[in-house]
């Protein structure tokens with residue numbers, strides 16, 4: 001429990017100040033981050049992934065349904081939560097939120113003219129199992145316009161919030177969908193300088209894991225920070 | 240040659256973070272076991288921590304989501320650690336937690352609360368700490384605090400701000416994202 005986590009490799013993350021995404025201009029700190037040693041507090045975290053969830057929390061097609069299933073392309077999003085050492089992270093809590101199939105959020109502040117879906121809230125949660133595997137079922141969100149450089153368009157995306165075992169692993173991100181032509185045009189995606197890092201935010205179509213005659217599947221693996229290893233430890237298999 | 244996997248890159252939480260992390264704030268029912276702004280613990284003095292996240296123009300960040308993680312009043316972490324989550328008020332930008340004043344969780348560290356800030360325009364969450372004015376002596380001995388310039392240290396110390404209607408002591412902690420009085424943010 002006391003081993004430190006690897007330092008965050010900030011080159012793998014978006015730049016805080018990225019003027020192509022205008023909201024960063026007044027919200028990015030001017031001063032560099034101050035590096036600290038990790039304390040025991042940073043190396044532990046809330047056990048949110050050990051508490052029971054609601055039975056439909058992982059099923060966004062049904063969890064806000066009133067008259068029937070949510071409208072849209074039915075998909076599974078699944079994958080594994082691993083740490084940087086390639087070890088599964090069990091009991092990771094994954095919270096997701098997304099727009100509906102038309103690109104509209106069920107949120108008081110979203111004024112996009114596309115219609116709401118009375119059977120869809122866009123809110124879900126799931127927990128990874130002992131092998132780090134997770135799965136939720138949803139509809140593929142639509143792209144939507146937003147005011148930035150005039151009308152920019154977000155590629156279809158799902159927001160994910162992840163808790164591993166330690167506060168130092170905390171992460172919020174977004175997943176995109178393979179083949180979406182809007183990905184390279186998106187100012188938010190482009191806050192990440194490294195194209196191979198962007199590629200790791202793209203969920204891959206996985207036909208083998210479809211539900212036949214029901215629902216497509218997209219695979220998205222998540223990597224959280226890992227703890228420093230001693231040289232005496234064996235490399236995990238399958239890397 | 241690197242023999243590790245690379246951490247998944249961060250992306251902004253965006254303006255609709257409430258849907259997935261605080262549905263009650265947009266009028267939807269909370270989910271089971273969903274963390275919120277009120278932390279119940281009988282291990283210490285109950286307190287309120289409130290403040291505003293301010294941008295580089297001094298305007299409140301009204302779409303921020305904030306999380307705290309701290310030792311309990313007895314300085315215990317791990318399974319006794321306390322976690323809370325809140326969102327800024329849609330009109331004023333004020334955020335508020337109810338918790339207990341933390342005990343010291345390690346030798347050489349003054350009691351503090353770890354605080355994360357997420358918002359539209361924040362591409363990777365910001366990590367800071369809240370210290371309390373009663374712990375000035377412990378801060379003198381705190382190796383992390385000792386390495387900060389006095390004005391930087393000042394940005395991490397909550398200010399006593401009276402009591403609320405329920406009689407709980409209120410601590411004010413404003414966060415300045417950018418420019419004059421900029422809060423110290425950490426790489427931990």
Ligand SMILES: [Fe+2]
Nearest residue numbers: 154157159253
């Ligand atoms: Fe979004």
